[in-house]
Amino acid sequence: MPSYYEVKNDEIMEVNILAFIATALFILVPTAFLLIIYVKTVSQND
Template sequence: MEVNNQAFLAVALFISIPTAFLLIPYVKTVSGSSVSSESN
């Protein structure tokens, strides 16, 4: 099965960008809530 470089790049961006947008606030919320008194 041949994979086009542009198709691979498009799929990688299509998956990674929304994942990052969802994952970053989630990680900040989890890490912030567990050590909320020490971080401020």
């Protein structure tokens, strides 16, 4: 039973790491895109 729990925990951690990477990309890519547009717009107005 403990060995099964350890294996399950490792699998969950692996999935969580992949989910964390996917979430980070999902948040960072659109944010960077919007920031670039915002900076271009602000510099254009000046």
